Amino acid sequence: MKDEILKSFLLNFIEQHELEEQSLDDSFEDFVNFNIISKLYPRDINLDNLSTGGGDDTALDGLAIIVNGNIITDETEIDFLRKQNGSLNVIFALIQSKSSPKFDGSQVGNFISGVKNFFSPESFLPENDKIKSLRLIKDKIYKESINFDEESPVLKLFFVSSGEWKEPKQITGKVKMELSELEAKSFFKNEIKIDFYDANKLKETYREISRKIVKEIPFNNHVSLPNMPDEYNVRQAYIGNISVLDYLSLIEDQNKNLSKDLFYDNIRDFQGDNKVNKEIRDTIISSKNQLLLSLMNNGITIIAKKVEKIGSKMKLTDFQIVNGCQTSHILFANRENLLNDTQIVLKVIETIDLDVTNKIIRATNRQTEVKDEAFESLKPFHKDLQEYYKAKSKDITHPIFYERRSKEYLNVPNIKSNQIITLASQIKAYVATQLQQPQSTHRYFGELLESNSSKLFKNKNELSNYYLSALIINKLDYYLKKPKLNKFKSFKYQIALLGRVPNLNKPKRALF
Template structure:
């Protein structure tokens, strides 16, 4: 390793520190940086990375913990954990992953770090462990991440999942100089993961400045080549027949995993082992089946430019907006065979691909809506293309804020993270402050907008655009306050209370409880935000009432924060009144 690699990484981390609205230490930023690039291929947002960072004491040697199913991040309110039918629809053999990260700014790799993680996993992977005993040794945040993994595993047992437990050990040291004793400990840890469950496999990796630099300096490519067999061209757009082998290459990154970032604009996620995907897989596996493109509606790609040379299309700004189910099923059904026998006749079969060239975002949105109306997609799933979403984005841009209705769009353009607001975060801010339901914002981080009714309440055309920006800025203001207090609060405490504190800040400005976001339009027009002194006073009251409520109702912190009863108790006790419990 060149000494320059460490210098470059340190400089990159300092630049990231300077771009944050919240001043964090080098160690804290290094932890986030390490988690982000250990999980480089998953395309996580800033919020998703930060949510997985453990932080604080009793972390058991784990600085970040994330749970994935089939390459998709799981949340506590993910559908498979809520409804048996969703778990039943997961593809048989899908991979459930627990990914752990430890990040130390030291310039070496130590045995102690591996020993600590081994001990932690012995306790936290035990399906029969008593949570009361675990809380003596480990933070609630860390326990919650392992609980999420174990709950998902229980739900999926009938689907015969494969389990991967991976540990990324990240330092500023040279991975070529890892001591043999440390390497031996890594093998022992892998063996421990292998034996944790009958279906589990363990992996340990060492990441240093060289590996981090390569990942950090590599942005996901949206310019790709697509070979084709035949095509029809009209003006600048194309209708092509593509061999399945070439399409698998098009979809796969260097590791063979699917390029999830080229599906960012798709209106829904992979549905797993549902009937239509079973039929697609069966057709792929049957040598006697009719030509694949006869039986399948094909793929729709939008891009900003397409150039054809020698039966190869070079495509810029690629997004697959229709055909995600087909693409994932092709990849998951045939990827392994393609690695071992690319000459198999199945790979000469053809899939139809439409390549529509336009740089006009409104036109792209129209394509997404039109192509997805042919299948049973809930209207709310098309929300990123709604007029209200584009209006919010435009309004934010006018005020030098960035509304990420397309995940990571502005992040990939290098815009400051402190001014990027995602659809989920804005929705939670509206729910907590505008509608007076911080309990709902806390309880449903990923499923808040799944029903059309909730979506229409949160993103109402009757709400002034200035109010949406005010809500985003205020939630960011509250979050920054909590993260920069001289006496910090724990990560789990922050997760449970930051929406409640934001609600109290809004209620104080208005003078009482309310459930109409437009009650905030005067504050939005005049740029009135909760002051630090007000937030400090409100936080003291909030923490006191939070503790009192838990004692009176015998609730744990998570249950209390997610309960409507606590919101009623809080606002009543503080003299702000209360909304009807049914609202």
């Protein structure tokens, strides 16, 4: 790899995810998959769920199927998400990555052939087990086409090289010609194209997803909300209005795409063309009614760790849009119709207090139904669990940390991504080891929470069991990355059950 900066980013990624024992080419594929899918899916990513590279990969190195805001790894999850949301909103993301410093037309052609093969009724090429499993999910999705949210799935294709992309006509022309056949089948609602990532674009993406978000917006037309007592830890808060065009600049990333990272704490992912969202869209596309948006819409709520007033502008550091995900997505999708004079109501709150943040999130997301898993991590049990993890971190060499709020450990010194336990991973670890249901861990974590609601996160005397279950899985993840043990990865939860220890006070029985 000629680009030394990109190489340093890759080595940092390898260290963060403890990938030292796999080949550099495999790590590059993981690095690429992580960067690209993070832009589409701002939640916690399991690298194993994205990787399809290796023997019989049909020129596909990464593949993610995102349904209703969740990466799907088993076809049985489709029914649950359909029942939960009432419809299916689907994104297919397929990736080919090459660490070589050039874009090769034949390799691009092989990638397109692999894409066509994946969406054909049956495979004409040998496929590995991972792609076969994803094919079953794809087939299940199209069998449920009557439940699409009135539009077909979106297809996103990415080809990555560590070289420089100069848009050679011999490649772009071939791509357009080859993809026209797939587009004619009307499987997808979007124009099908390949997004080419070169070294510079890959570096920009990694920088963006690895750092705190800092943006400035014009926000002169606002008033201060009353000061809160010190016990609430709210330093300042404002409410006012902002031009929808200025708001778009806040929610767009460097490539003018919607920055999905900003909506993680919104609780409710974008719900597609439901009744309320259709009404917002109809308001926006009507030049007559669009100017009434600030009167008809509840507005946007932003929580930032730091707010600075700089003249007529406001600088926001490390912020989240905790209410307004639906409005934001529809504004972005209809940005060509937006008028200069259209305004949106905006509330900005500065606090670093997680409890206050959680109260605001809960209060501002009660207008429509929100599923239980969305609010689960806001409950008091999880604060106690997080503190228990911190207390136990002093006892072991390689501690783990429970993350109640997305990315709260981002850029924290000495805490690597592979040390972080999320709500989803905690639920699966506990269900596998303590509830002795390793066969159920392929299911969506919200479904596991729902089906085990009477057993999960109820008894604070069992904090040690939650911690231990996650610790066992975390250590297994480390060992199963080793080449000689990698073949047992699919049995991770079954192996974890064998190491289940119901009482931490009996350390001789501990597996690790």
